[in-house]
Amino acid sequence: MLSFKLVYSDDYYLPIGQHVFPAEKYRRIRDRLLGAEAAGPEDFLTPELAKDEDILLVHKPDYVHKLKTGTLSTREEMQLEVPYSPELVQAFWLAAGGSILAARQALEDRVAISIGGGFHHAFSDRGEGFCMINDVAVAIRRMQHDGRIRRAMTVDCDVHQGNGTASIFAGMRIPTKPLPSWSAPVLGRSSVEQIPPAGRNDKSRENEADTTELDTPDSGDPQAAVRHAHDRDVFTISLHQQNNYPAWKPPSSIDVDLPDGIGDDDYLAWLDNALSSGLRQFEPELICYIAGADPYKHDQLGGLALTLEGLQRRDELVFKVARVRNIPVMVTYAGGYAHNLEDTVTIHCNTVLAAKNVFARPLA
Ligand SMILES: [Zn+2]
Numbered sequence: 001m002l003s004f005k006l007v008y009s010d011d012y013y014l015p016i017g018q019h020v021f022p023a024e025k026y027r028r029i030r031d032r033l034l035g036a037e038a039a040g041p042e043d044f045l046t047p048e049l050a051k052d053e054d055i056l057l058v059h060k061p062d063y064v065h066k067l068k069t070g071t072l073s074t075r076e077e078m079q080l081e082v083p084y085s086p087e088l089v090q091a092f093w094l095a096a097g098g099s100i101l102a103a104r105q106a107l108e109d110r111v112a113i114s115i116g117g118g119f120h121h122a123f124s125d126r127g128e129g130f131c132m133i134n135d136v137a138v139a140i141r142r143m144q145h146d147g148r149i150r151r152a153m154t155v156d157c158d159v160h161q162g163n164g165t166a167s168i169f170a171g172m173r174i175p176t177k178p179l180p181s182w183s184a185p186v187l188g189r190s191s192v193e194q195i196p197p198a199g200r201n202d203k204s205r206e207n208e209a210d211t212t213e214l215d216t217p218d219s220g221d222p223q224a225a226v227r228h229a230h231d232r233d234v235f236t237i238s239l240h241q242q243n244n245y246p247a248w249k250p251p252s253s254i255d256v257d258l259p260d261g262i263g264d265d266d267y268l269a270w271l272d273n274a275l276s277s278g279l280r281q282f283e284p285e286l287i288c289y290i291a292g293a294d295p296y297k298h299d300q301l302g303g304l305a306l307t308l309e310g311l312q313r314r315d316e317l318v319f320k321v322a323r324v325r326n327i328p329v330m331v332t333y334a335g336g337y338a339h340n341l342e343d344t345v346t347i348h349c350n351t352v353l354a355a356k357n358v359f360a361r362p363l364a
Contacts, residue, residue, distance in 0.1 A: 032346075155237050
């Protein structure tokens with residue numbers, strides 16, 4: 001039995017027919033976890049549909065009305081890039097319900113994973129890029145509305161920028177200065193004790209926290225551009241491939257625009273860097289981790305080069321940072337378009353194993 005819950009429903013399946021988005025992955029993940037005895041039936045919780053009033057905490061009434069009455073314009077439906085149906089609307093309401101349940105459960109158990117969700121391209125007034133409803137934003141607003149939390153941080157590690165999330169939680173950009181940097185090799189294999197590395201925690205560094213140019217790894221690795229913006233009650237971090245959808249990337253609190261083809265070590269250094277910087281500036285009561293599977297080197301829609309192992313180390317890094325700082329973390333899965341669907345399933349199952357590894361062990 002796991003020390004945390006997995007949120008899942010067969011109805012997470014998106015009825016979109018033949019599509020690059022492998023909607024059957026959710027059931028396959030559940031089946032693989034059970035088959036491998038990585039989880040038992042008792043570890044799963046079944047979500048309920050989000051209520052319309054939950055959806056309306058984030059989305060504009062006009063947009064919700066169009067979804068519920070099937071009156072999107074042709075253009076709006078094309079932007080979604082999935083075929084509209086009332087059943088699809090139900091599936092997105094359920095994804096939002098799953099994220100609400102995962103958020104609530106994470107506040108109880110320190111971590112919870114929804115085997116779905118992460119539809120980060122949905123804006124308050126429209127959907128795009130396979131995303132109709134921003135389930136993570138709905139969950140955050142619901143937790144805030146219920147008085148469970150005041151401040152949340154999104155950590156979006158999908159290969160595509162979280163444009164909808166950035167827009168929904170848009171804050172005011174402020175002028176900033178560079179942070180110090182360190183090299184990728186500093187990061188040992190999943191060694192959270194090194195976060196942040198020695199010398200980065202002193203007061204003079206803290207005073208530099210309002211910065212824009214995040215550090216470049218010192219090792220001559222490919223350069224990534226980092227942009228900062230501030231927010232009020234939700235701090236958004238997105239690590240994504242610069243040369244990829246969406247073309248227009250509204251500012252997150254921290255955006256790490258990664259170059260094409262970046263591999264495990266560089267990616268982990270940037271992630272570590274962004275987490276350290278974000279948590280220096282902001283104290284969330286909940287981390288919402290969007291564990292996209294598409295930074296994988298064999299992804300059809302991604303241009304980064306992470307390995308299966310690197311992606312699991314990524315998950316462990318996020319979990320270790322959250323655990324060390326005692327911040328509850330809820331997980332959603334987002335995209336994954338590997339040439340071989342089984343790889344996408346493996347990446348998502350490994351996220352559960354990573355949580356198991358990190359949260360089952362005593363703190364060193
Ligand atoms: Zn994606």
